[in-house]
Amino acid sequence: MCGIVGYVGPRTAAPILLDGLQRLEYRGYDSAGIAILTPERKIEIKKTQGRLSVLLDALQGSTPPGYLGLGHTRWATHGEPNEINAHPHADCDGRLVVVHNGIIENYGSLREGLRAKGHHFTSETDTEVLAHLIEEEYRGHQGPDEFVTAVRRALKQARGAYALAAFCAEEPELLVGARLFSPMVVGLGSGENYLASDIPALLPYTRQALIVEDGEIVALDREGASIWNLEGVAISREPFHIGWDLEAAEKGGYPHFMLKEIYEEPQVIANALRGRLDGERVLLPEVDKLDLAKIQKAYIVACGTSHYAGLVGKRLIEEFARLPAESIIASEFRYSNPVLDQNTLVILISQSGETADTLAAFRLAKESGAPTLVVANVLGSSITRGADAVLYLQAGPEICVVATKTYLAMLAVLTLLALDLGQRRGLLAHSQIAPILQELRDLSAKVDRVLDGAEAIAEIARRYADRKNFFFIGRGWDYPSALEGALKLKEISYLHAEGYPAGELKHGPIALLDPEVPVMALATPGPLYEKIISNIQEVKARRAKVLAVAAEGDKEITHHADEVLWIPRTLEPLSPILSAVPLQLFAYYVARERGCDIDKPRNLAKSVTVE
Ligand code: AGP
Numbered sequence: 001m002c003g004i005v006g007y008v009g010p011r012t013a014a015p016i017l018l019d020g021l022q023r024l025e026y027r028g029y030d031s032a033g034i035a036i037l038t039p040e041r042k043i044e045i046k047k048t049q050g051r052l053s054v055l056l057d058a059l060q061g062s063t064p065p066g067y068l069g070l071g072h073t074r075w076a077t078h079g080e081p082n083e084i085n086a087h088p089h090a091d092c093d094g095r096l097v098v099v100h101n102g103i104i105e106n107y108g109s110l111r112e113g114l115r116a117k118g119h120h121f122t123s124e125t126d127t128e129v130l131a132h133l134i135e136e137e138y139r140g141h142q143g144p145d146e147f148v149t150a151v152r153r154a155l156k157q158a159r160g161a162y163a164l165a166a167f168c169a170e171e172p173e174l175l176v177g178a179r180l181f182s183p184m185v186v187g188l189g190s191g192e193n194y195l196a197s198d199i200p201a202l203l204p205y206t207r208q209a210l211i212v213e214d215g216e217i218v219a220l221d222r223e224g225a226s227i228w229n230l231e232g233v234a235i236s237r238e239p240f241h242i243g244w245d246l247e248a249a250e251k252g253g254y255p256h257f258m259l260k261e262i263y264e265e266p267q268v269i270a271n272a273l274r275g276r277l278d279g280e281r282v283l284l285p286e287v288d289k290l291d292l293a294k295i296q297k298a299y300i301v302a303c304g305t306s307h308y309a310g311l312v313g314k315r316l317i318e319e320f321a322r323l324p325a326e327s328i329i330a331s332e333f334r335y336s337n338p339v340l341d342q343n344t345l346v347i348l349i350s351q352s353g354e355t356a357d358t359l360a361a362f363r364l365a366k367e368s369g370a371p372t373l374v375v376a377n378v379l380g381s382s383i384t385r386g387a388d389a390v391l392y393l394q395a396g397p398e399i400c401v402v403a404t405k406t407y408l409a410m411l412a413v414l415t416l417l418a419l420d421l422g423q424r425r426g427l428l429a430h431s432q433i434a435p436i437l438q439e440l441r442d443l444s445a446k447v448d449r450v451l452d453g454a455e456a457i458a459e460i461a462r463r464y465a466d467r468k469n470f471f472f473i474g475r476g477w478d479y480p481s482a483l484e485g486a487l488k489l490k491e492i493s494y495l496h497a498e499g500y501p502a503g504e505l506k507h508g509p510i511a512l513l514d515p516e517v518p519v520m521a522l523a524t525p526g527p528l529y530e531k532i533i534s535n536i537q538e539v540k541a542r543r544a545k546v547l548a549v550a551a552e553g554d555k556e557i558t559h560h561a562d563e564v565l566w567i568p569r570t571l572e573p574l575s576p577i578l579s580a581v582p583l584q585l586f587a588y589y590v591a592r593e594r595g596c597d598i599d600k601p602r603n604l605a606k607s608v609t610v611e
Contacts (some may be wrong), residue, residue, distance in 0.1 A: 001004035001027050002087070002101035003073035004184070005201050006165045008175040008220050009192020013475055014059070020194075020201035020261045021052055021071045024568030026250045027198070029073035029382065029398025030081030034059075034098040035088040036066035043097055047086035068172055070165050072099035075397055076379035077125030078107070089128040091135035092119055096147075097166035100127040101197055102161035102182040103394065105275035110157060113551075126160075133157060134166060140444050144174045149232070151176050155217070160274060165195050178217040186210040186218055186225050188239055193220040199242055200249040207242045220359030236408040256598045258400040258492070260586050265449060266444040268405040271394045271575070272412040277437055280430040286389045290371050292424050295345045298325040301333045302349035303608065305403040305487060308350050309410035311480035312576045316414055319573055320428060321421035330357035331611070333364075339367035347373045347417075351398060351406040352607035353381020361610075362387070377412055378405050391417060400599045401606045402491045404584050407484065409448070411577045415440065439571050443578070446568040449544065450581040451567060457582055458564045460547065461589030464518050468495060471509065471519040472583075473502040473539075475532050481549070481576045481590040485520060485583030492591040492601050502535040513542040514597040520583070523557055524567070525548045536560045547586075550577050591605065 002023030007013045019036045027109050032055045033047025041230035043485045044064035048054040066221055072087035079085035088097040101560050107126035110133060114137040119132040136149035145167050161181035167174060177184055186208055187194030187202035196202050202209060210225055212218050216235060218227045219427050227235040244253060254260035298317055310327040334357060346365035350358045353376040365372050374387040377395050384390045393409035422428035470489060474482035483499035519539045523532045536546050550562035551569045558564060565582035591598050
C-alpha cells in the first residue's frame with residue numbers, strides 16, 4: 001500500500017510532505033518522491049529508490065520552494081522498484097503531476113491509446129498512464145473547475161483501484177484527490193489543507209478530517225474542500241474529529257496490526273483477483289511464459305504458513321489441472337536431491353521473497369533447468385528476480401510478523417493458477433469454471449460474515465486461553481487448515497498446538513488426550529464429513545473438549561462439539577480460505593487474553609533470511 005500526502009497552503013510544502021511521508025513509513029515502501037509547484041509555476045520533482053533517508057539526502061538543503069505539493073512512498077505493483085518508476089509521475093510537458101495508490105487494471109490498453117495520440121511514457125507504471133490521461137482530458141481547457149473535470153473524466157476511463165492526488169501548474173492553489181478501493185482522507189487546517197492515505201500523516205497539523213468515500217473526487221484549496229461523485233454531482237459531508245494517538249492511527253484504530261490485517265482480508269481477496277478474472281476465464285498472462293506442453297509434474301516449495309498454502313495448492317492443481325503435484329518444505333527439498341528437469345515445474349511461494357531456504361530451493365531449480373513460477377507479495381524481492389513467471393499477491397505490506405492476509409491471498413492466487421492451468425490443459429470447460437469464479441468473487445463478502453462473528457470467537461478463546469496444549473485436526477481440504485491454525489496459535493500465544501491429520505489420531509496421538517487438551521476439529525462440508533464426526537466422537541470419548549470449525553446451518557455438529565466457530569458454506573476447494581479466518585481470530589484472542597506481544601512474537605522474524 002503506497003503512502004500519499006498532499007499540501008496546499010501558505011507554508012513551504014516540502015517539509016510538511018516529507019514529515020507526512022515519514023509518518024506513513026510503517027506502511028512499507030520501496031521508493032519515495034515529492035513534487036512541488038514553485039513560485040515561478042514550475043513543477044519540481046525529486047524521487048529516489050529506497051528509504052526516505054535517500055530522498056532526504058538527495059534533497060539535502062535544496063528542498064524546492066513552493067506552497068503546493070505532493071509526496072509519495074511507493075509499494076510497487078507494476079514496474080520494478082526504481083527511481084524512474086517512483087512517484088510522482090508527470091504528463092508529457094511536466095505541467096501536471098499525479099501520485100497513486102492502487103492498481104489500474106486497464107492501464108495497458110489506455111497507454112496504447114495515449115501513445116497513438118502522441119503521448120510518450122518514461123516509466124513502466126500504471127500511474128503514469130493516469131497523468132497522461134488527465135493531460136489528454138485537460139487539453140484545451142483551463143481553470144480550476146476544468147482541471148477537476150479533467151481528472152474526473154480520466155478516472156471514469158480507468159478500471160481498478162486508486163487513491164489518487166494531482167495538481168497542475170496552471171492552478172497554484174488547487175489540489176485534487178480521488179479514491180476507489182484505496183484509502184484517502186482530507187485534513188482540514190486553518191487557511192491550509194491536506195490530503196493523505198492515512199490519518200497518521202495528518203496528526204501534527206490537524207485533528208479535523210473529512211473522509212473521501214469510494215467513487216468520489218475532492219478539490220482542496222486554502223479555504224476548504226469540495227467533494228463530488230464521478231458523475232460530477234456535489235456531495236456535502238461533515239468533518240470528523242480525529243481522536244486517535246499516532247500509534248493507534250498507524251493501526252487504523254485496531255489494537256494490533258494483526259487484527260487490522262485480518263480485517264483487510266475481504267479487500268485483500270478482491271485485490272488478489274483484481275484484473276485476473278474476465279467473465280468465465282482466468283487471466284494470468286504471466287503463465288504464458290511457461291511451456292506447459294513439456295510440464296508433467298509440479299513441486300510446490302515454501303516454508304511455514306506458505307508451505308501450508310502450498311499443501312492446499314497441491315490439492316487445487318491436482319483437482320483442476322490434473323497435474324501431479326507435490327508440496328515440500330523448502331529446507332527439506334533443497335537437500336533431498338530432487339529429480340528436476342525441464343518437465344518439472346517448481347512453484348515457490350514466499351510472502352517476503354527473501355526466505356533463505358526457499359531462495360536456495362529456487363536456485364537449485366534454476367540450476368537444474370526446471371521452469372520456475374513464484375508466488376510472492378513483495379515486488380522486486382530476491383525470489384522474483386530470474387523466475388520464469390511471477391504471480392504477485394497484491395496484498396500490500398504485511399506488518400505483523402505472523403502471516404494472515406497474505407495466506408488468504410496465496411490461496412486465492414493458487415486457486416487462480418490451478419484453474420488457469422486446467423484451462424490451458426483443456427480440462428476445464430467454461431461451464432465448469434464459471435461457478436468457481438463466481439464463488440471466488442463472493443468470498444470477500446463471506447469473509448466479512450466471519451469477521452462479523454469475531455466477538456463470539458473472542459468469547460470462546462477466553463474460555464480456553466488457560467490451556468497448555470491443543471490439537472488441531474482435519475481431513476482432506478481441512479488438513480492444511482489444521483496445520484496453519486496450529487501454527488498461528490503457537491506463534492503468538494506460545495501455547496503448544498499440534499496440527500494433525502484427523503485419520504492419524506488413533507495411530508498414537510490419541511494417547512495424549514484428556515480434559516485439559518482441547519481439540520480444534522475442522523469439520524467443513526464434504527465427503528469426509530462423517531469421518532471427522534467419528535474422529536470428534538473418539539476425542540469426546542476421552543473427555544477432551546472439542547471446538548469445531550463448521551459451516552453455517554450444520555445442525556449435526558452442535559450435537560458433538562462443545563464450541564463451534566461458524567463459516568459460510570462455500571465450494572470444498574475454497575473452504576481453506578474461509579476456515580483460516582476463525583482460526584486466525586481464535587489465535588489472536590487467545591494471545592490477547594494471555595497478554596502476548598502479538599505483532600512481534602518472541603524469537604520470530606517476518607522473514608527468515610538465514611538457514
Ligand atoms: C507465518 O505466520 C510465519 N511468519 C512464517 O511461517 C512464514 O510463513 C515463513 O517464514 C515463510 O515466510 P515467506 O512466505 O516470507 O517465505
